[in-house]
Amino acid sequence: xxxxxxxxxxxxxxxxNYHGFQKQNGTALKTVQQELETALSILAQEEIxxxxxxxxxxxxxxxxxxINFHTSSRIPAERLPLAVNxxxxxxxVAIDARDAAEDFHxxxxxxxxxxxxxxxxxxxxxxxxxxxxxxxxxxxxxxKMTKAAEKFIGVHDFHAFCAKDTAVTDFTxxxxxxxxxxxxxxxxxxxxxxxxxxxxxxxxxxxxxxVGQNKREPDSIDYLxxxxxxxxxxxxxxxxxxxxxxxxxxxxxxxxxxxxDRPDSI
Amino acid sequence: xxxxxxxxxxxxxxxxNYHGFQKQNGTALKTVQQELETALSILAQEEIxxxxxxxxxxxxxxxxxxINFHTSSRIPAERLPLAVNxxxxxxxVAIDARDAAEDFHxxxxxxxxxxxxxxxxxxxxxxxxxxxxxxxxxxxxxxKMTKAAEKFIGVHDFHAFCAKDTAVTDFTxxxxxxxxxxxxxxxxxxxxxxxxxxxxxxxxxxxxxxVGQNKREPDSIDYLxxxxxxxxxxxxxxxxxxxxxxxxxxxxxxxxxxxxDRPDSI
Numbered sequence: 001x002x003x004x005x006x007x008x009x010x011x012x013x014x015x016x017n018y019h020g021f022q023k024q025n026g027t028a029l030k031t032v033q034q035e036l037e038t039a040l041s042i043l044a045q046e047e048i049x050x051x052x053x054x055x056x057x058x059x060x061x062x063x064x065x066x067i068n069f070h071t072s073s074r075i076p077a078e079r080l081p082l083a084v085n086x087x088x089x090x091x092x093v094a095i096d097a098r099d100a101a102e103d104f105h106x107x108x109x110x111x112x113x114x115x116x117x118x119x120x121x122x123x124x125x126x127x128x129x130x131x132x133x134x135x136x137x138x139x140x141x142x143x144k145m146t147k148a149a150e151k152f153i154g155v156h157d158f159h160a161f162c163a164k165d166t167a168v169t170d171f172t173x174x175x176x177x178x179x180x181x182x183x184x185x186x187x188x189x190x191x192x193x194x195x196x197x198x199x200x201x202x203x204x205x206x207x208x209x210x211v212g213q214n215k216r217e218p219d220s221i222d223y224l225x226x227x228x229x230x231x232x233x234x235x236x237x238x239x240x241x242x243x244x245x246x247x248x249x250x251x252x253x254x255x256x257x258x259x260x261d262r263p264d265s266i
Numbered sequence: 267x268x269x270x271x272x273x274x275x276x277x278x279x280x281x282x283n284y285h286g287f288q289k290q291n292g293t294a295l296k297t298v299q300q301e302l303e304t305a306l307s308i309l310a311q312e313e314i315x316x317x318x319x320x321x322x323x324x325x326x327x328x329x330x331x332x333i334n335f336h337t338s339s340r341i342p343a344e345r346l347p348l349a350v351n352x353x354x355x356x357x358x359v360a361i362d363a364r365d366a367a368e369d370f371h372x373x374x375x376x377x378x379x380x381x382x383x384x385x386x387x388x389x390x391x392x393x394x395x396x397x398x399x400x401x402x403x404x405x406x407x408x409x410k411m412t413k414a415a416e417k418f419i420g421v422h423d424f425h426a427f428c429a430k431d432t433a434v435t436d437f438t439x440x441x442x443x444x445x446x447x448x449x450x451x452x453x454x455x456x457x458x459x460x461x462x463x464x465x466x467x468x469x470x471x472x473x474x475x476x477v478g479q480n481k482r483e484p485d486s487i488d489y490l491x492x493x494x495x496x497x498x499x500x501x502x503x504x505x506x507x508x509x510x511x512x513x514x515x516x517x518x519x520x521x522x523x524x525x526x527d528r529p530d531s532i
Contacts, residue, residue: 012393
């Protein structure tokens with residue numbers, strides 16, 4: 001009898017050449033999920049369905065996207081990254097795999113996510129950042145941005161920081177940390193929360209950018225969180241600056257079950 | 267009467283999609299020099315010939331390649347980067363331009379060059395470094411590499427660190443500084459010298475890598491510098507880890523002449 005395992009896998013990917021994470025059924029569009037399912041199905045010699053911690057849009061990157069999938073394959077978890085990487089394109093890389101508890105689900109078990117948004121702030125854009133940052137040539141008041149970013153911390157209604165086309169009705173989210181820091185020519189926003197609305201980080205970044213450009217004051221964040229008026233917030237910055245940095249699962253990361261003790265069938 | 271100006275321009279480029287810096291006459295191969303000459307000729311409305319500080323091979327990058335070219339265009343130097351960038355592909359970016367002395371030549375006036383070689387040292391390769399570093403999965407003895415790198419400093423015969431196919435007869439070069447440093451998952455070699463032989467930095471990096479892998483001792487660098495035996499040195503590491511970081515010109519950078527005081531014709 002084959003044992004059905006539940007594998008938790010962490011991935012880094014360069015989203016430049018993909019139409020986002022999620023499979024686009026009935027289209028020929030390249031997606032990260034489709035590449036993963038194809039590679040894992042070949043590896044496991046059975047049809048694999050991948051569940052991601054969440055979607056990432058076209059052009060958005062990941063340093064630590066988490067997925068899970070069920071398989072009867074007996075390949076030891078620690079060998080899975082190397083094995084699946086040999087079947088994946090070079091812009092998608094598995095960096096960790098482990099056997100997870102039966103009820104672990106990459107999306108529903110997620111407790112915290114960290115996103116990073118990167119602005120390249122110099123007179124001319126660097127060719128090395130063209131797919132990984134948003135270019136802002138003029139001077140930015142970095143200290144004001146740092147101060148404004150802290151205002152997002154806490155439990156707030158983020159209606160003003162949500163794209164209009166959403167089916168969501170509860171706009172309350174908890175932000176655990178939110179830092180905007182200057183690092184050489186980069187202005188990096190790191191935000192950790194219990195969940196994010198559609199385009200939320202990109203609108204937060206666009207609003208903080210206006211603070212840095214002295215188009216608005218840090219206090220206007222308080223107003224936006226109170227008013228919920230999307231049109232009063234900043235623009236949605238483009239996808240290439242965004243990266244899903246990490247997903248945390250609380251206890252679940254510890255709930256690693258022993259893998260079957262039968263010898264590896266590879 | 268038109269005044270012939272000599273423009274010094276600094277460029278960053280991502281070499282991934284180019285067959286090196288130097289124009290390949292009679293071929294359709296894309297090169298950085300060809301892209302520059304095409305863009306500058308359109309901008310200046312005259313045929314422009316570009317002189318680079320040196321070639322970079324296919325896949326090699328630049329943060330600070332320097333070129334010069336002669337032109338009768340009256341576009342002020344400080345406006346040239348933005349103007350030419352609008353005509354260049356996004357992977358080649360002019361970051362500085364200035365009027366230089368009549369006798370300035372990007373290659374022959376160069377006093378010092380700095381190259382950087384980047385190794386990505388982690389179990390799995392990062393998708394974000396696949397075009398900008400060489401992946402080494404195993405553990406590296408970084409302190410030994412740091413110690414070995416210092417042995418290159420000084421005036422030495424670098425015959426052992428030169429590709430065989432070279433017309434050069436004098437293999438003596440001066441290395442002013444040479445550091446190998448661990449920075450997170452990166453192992454970065456930075457080397458500044460008065461000139462470099464063909465593939466010299468890539469062979470130095472390959473030899474230091476063997477030190478890091480405990481395949482040779484730091485003292486073997488002394489032996490190689492004395493013996494000049496290429497086959498005793500390490501492998502030539504691949505091009506994508508290499509970057510021409512900066513070119514220095516001593517007095518010439520200060521010898522900036524005033525640009526014509528007639529109003530800009532753009």
